[in-house]
Amino acid sequence: MKSNKQKREEIEARRLKKEERLRVQARQDAELRRRRDVENALARGEVSVDTTRLAPSGSYSIPDFIERGTYRPESFVCKDCGIAEVWTPLQQKWWYETARGDVFTKAVRCRACRGKERARKTAARRAHLDGLAKKRPPAS
Numbered sequence: 001m002k003s004n005k006q007k008r009e010e011i012e013a014r015r016l017k018k019e020e021r022l023r024v025q026a027r028q029d030a031e032l033r034r035r036r037d038v039e040n041a042l043a044r045g046e047v048s049v050d051t052t053r054l055a056p057s058g059s060y061s062i063p064d065f066i067e068r069g070t071y072r073p074e075s076f077v078c079k080d081c082g083i084a085e086v087w088t089p090l091q092q093k094w095w096y097e098t099a100r101g102d103v104f105t106k107a108v109r110c111r112a113c114r115g116k117e118r119a120r121k122t123a124a125r126r127a128h129l130d131g132l133a134k135k136r137p138p139a140s
């Protein structure tokens with residue numbers, strides 16, 4: 001004959017086991033759901049994120065595309081000319097994984113204005129360096 005204490009302990013052990021089983025099941029379900037979401041997203045033309053190639057971030061918050069696991073087309077309005085453009089998944093992958101851009105930055109200029117901005121910066125840098133060269137005393 002089991003004592004009440006023994007019975008209580010058995011019930012408690014069964015309860016803990018069941019909770020653990022449910023936790024494992026929930027984790028597996030979530031993982032399956034995530035994998036299915038990624039597969040569907042890839043089928044829609046999204047591109048998977050390789051988190052090992054991303055620039056490290058000091059932030060505790062996680063950008064949407066990392067949480068989701070895919071880059072999806074993002075429309076935005078160019079801050080210079082006001083034209084609407086789409087930042088494609090492959091452009092995003094290049095920006096975050098090859099150029100290693102900060103994971104919290106996004107495209108803000110259309111392709112044309114990006115080119116103009118790059119030319120403007122290059123010219124400004126050259127003017128700055130030329131200025132420095134003129135100030136420097138001639139080598140003796």
Ligand SMILES: [Zn+2]
Pocket residue numbers: 078079080081082083109110111112113114
């Ligand atoms: Zn523009």
